Amino acid sequence: MKAFAPRNLADTMLAGYLPILLALLIIVLPLAWMVLSSFKPPGEILTLNPTLLPQDPTLSNYAAVGDRVPLLTVLRNSVVVTVIGATIKVVLAVTTAYALVFIKVPGANIIFLGILVALMVPPEVSMLPNYLTITALGGRNTLWGIILPGLGTAFGTFLLRQHFKALPNELFEAAELDGAGHGRKLVQIAAPVSLPAIATVALVTIVSEWNNFLWPLIIIDSPDKMTLPVGLNLLQSIESQTGSYGILMAGAVLVIVPVLVIFAALQRYIVAGLTQGAVK
Amino acid sequence: MTTLQGADDPASPRAVTSSSVSGGAGDPSGDPGGDRARARKQAHRRRMSKNWSLFVLFAGPNILLILAFIYFPLVSNMYYSTLDWRLGSPRATPVGLDNYVRFFTSDSGLEVWRVTGIFTGGAVIGSMVLGMLIALVLNKKLPGRTAARTAVFAPYVLSGVGVAMVWNFIFDPTRGALSHILGFFGVASPQWYLNEDWALVMVIIVYVWKNLGFCAVVFLAGLQAIPQDLIEAATLDRAGAMRRFFSIVLPLLTPTVFFLLVTNIIFSMTNAFDILRIMTPTGHGTNTIIFEIYLQSFGAYQRAGYSAAIAVVLFFTLFLITAVQLRYVERKVHYQ
Incomplete structure (x- = not known):
């Protein structure tokens, strides 16, 4: 069936492209609005x-973000933490x-099961005890904290274990004969x-x-140790009362656009990783 | 000698314990068969202990981290949950199960369940229905659909903080884009931030926006796994599009629907923190169970014991949901 053949054209447009266009507008417009508003002077926002x-x-607006939070430090912190x-997580x-x-080794399956259960524990559950542990270790307001x-x-271990299990034994035979x-x-x-x-991982x-927002939000309150999401939370609490949305949109651009660029370039891997288990 | 014989039998529980006993070195029997068995056993034991040290080297750090920062918190939460204790205070009074009783019976506790129920219901139904509709459209073989798939999935990977800031602007009742759009139709914008019910609707909308691409992509993969000849046969039998969807597509998609239902319930209970915290910092009307855990210990109240109790309840709720899912998956495998 040819999508653009004359007898299918109306159907293609009405049942195909129209809904796709609608969906794209709903997804793209808020992001376009963010980018465009970040370049507007206050008069055009109000x-x-x-x-x-x-x-x-x-x-x-971007200069104003830098006035409210130590922007370069915050960006650097985010890059260092990331x-x-x-x-380390990928290596582990x-x-x-x-x-x-x-x-x-005997019991490897039970250890794996233990890792699987850890996958299920949301950060909100471990947040309070970890806050006490890290505080006791002196990790408040530090990047290592x-x-x-x-x-x-747990996620990366799970995903890579599935992958390693599927590797054929023949791959390793020559190396084993060499005594590797x-x-x-x-x-x-491997x-x-x-x-x-x-x-992907x-x-x-x-x-x-x-x-990541929840954990740094809890463990950091000094602005020069904040990561970008926590810095933006600070910005939001300073600026939301005055309605300086241009400044807030500039902040949002800084956290969103780098990920959008990475995603656009490498979406195949990211989508595969995030839908693992559902899509084979 | 008995330990050695036991160790030769892999089914014997002694096989494990004997590996810690050092070699039976003083065995005087001198029987050549026993020697060979012993040599084999020693080699096995050496290999085992070498394997263990390698295993610890490779997997130990990660396992240690998981134990220290995931399992230890799980257990210590259970202890904290039995205390009346303010965060930062040196004084804690044991109160037994009072915190749990309070969470399940007090008005404020029941309010958390109500808000969680509505948020989860709205978020799950919203993202699954819209995700399915988008998947059905993207399943048509149209040029450009790969790009559309990518764009629809994008919000799912974006910072919740950034997304919430963008929607804060859009929902602003006087300056927001939505108020201008509603004004065009002569409708006054609801007070999204002052009215608790509207605030809940607002955060559900934003969550669905961020999440529907995930559902669409998973549904799309499910749709593409449906054998095309089944659809063609039904079309030849003059089944309409609706009939085809409800009689063929949807039943074949049941595993996908069930998978998405469970993951969406779990995600909507655990992944929404960023949006909730940025759009409604005080949590009036939007304090779902995860947000309540945060608000109780790190918000205005500092009730660490109560917060820990809610965290324990959340963990067991998730555990239960996952157990149900695993059971279902197992059954499906059996009967296929």
Whole structure:
């Protein structure tokens, strides 16, 4: 059936593109509104007759974000937390999954079950005891205090274990004849052939570290240790009363656009990772 | 000697315990068969202990972190939940199960259940129905549908804080885009932030917006797994689009629907914090169970014991939902 053949054209447009267009408008318009408003001067935000495009585009909203919160420090904190946190989590996920699949010890299945149950525990449940632990260790208002409690990774371990289990034994036979140990088999065989799966875990981890809000919100109250979402929460509480939405939209752009760019470029891996278990 | 013989039998529980006993070195019997068995056993034991040290090296750090920051909190929450204790206060009074009784019987506790029920119901039904509609459209073989799929999924990966800030602007009753749109139709904007019922509707709308792409993509994968000849046969039999959907597509999609139902219930109970905290910081009318856990310990009240009790209840609720799902999945595998 050809979508653009004359007899199908009306059907294609009405039942196909019209609903898609409607859905896209609902998804894209709020984000476009955010970006465009972030370049509008206050007068164009407060007006009763708003226009879609900024009439007199300005960068002053972005400068204002920098006045309210130490923007460069906050951005740097977010990058540091995301990079260090995600790197350690990915390494731990790879080695744990490898151990669960290839290193034969009794009880490995029970250990895996324990990791699966951990997958089920939402951060809100462990938040209060972790707050007490990290506070006792002196981790309040520190970057390591943000990173440490989230490092144990159940999601990545689960996903990579599924992947390693599906690797054919033949892959390892030659290396075993050479007398290669587990370290070499992991670094030279299992990891290289699993790069797409590892990329999936890495991307999903990076995005969730970047977006993470609840834990840093609790453990940080000094502005120069805040990550971007926590800094934006501060910005929101300063600016929401005065209705300076241009400034708030500039803040939202800073946290949303980097992820949008990554997602647009690498969506295949991210979608696969996030719908794992549902889509085979 | 008995330990060695026991160890040769893999079914014997001694096989595990004997590995800690060091080698039976002083065994005087000198029987060559026993020697061979012993050598084999020693090799096995050496391999086992080498495997264990490797396993600990590879998986130990992660397991330790999970124990320290997920399991230990689970257990200590149960202890805290039996205390009347303010966060930061050195004084805590044991109160038994009072915190649980309060959560299940007090007006404010029941209000949390009401809000959680409405939020979960609205969020799950909203994202699944809209997700299904979008999936049905995207399932047509139209050029550009891959790009559309990507765009629809995008909000799911965006920062909840950022998304909530954007929608705060849109929902503003005097300056927001929505108030202008409603004004165009001559409708006055509801007081989204002052009226608790509207506030709940608002956060559900934002959650559905963020979440429907996930449902659409999962539904789409389910739809694409349906054999095309079934649909074609039904079309030849002159079954209309509605008939085809309800008699063929939907029944074949049942596993997907069930999976999404369960994950959506869990996600809507656990993933909505960012939106709730940014759009309605005090939680009046929007204090779902996760938000209440936060508000009670880190909000104005600092009731850490009560907060811990709610966290325990949430954990067991999720555990129950997951157990039901696993049971269902197992049954499905059996009867297929």
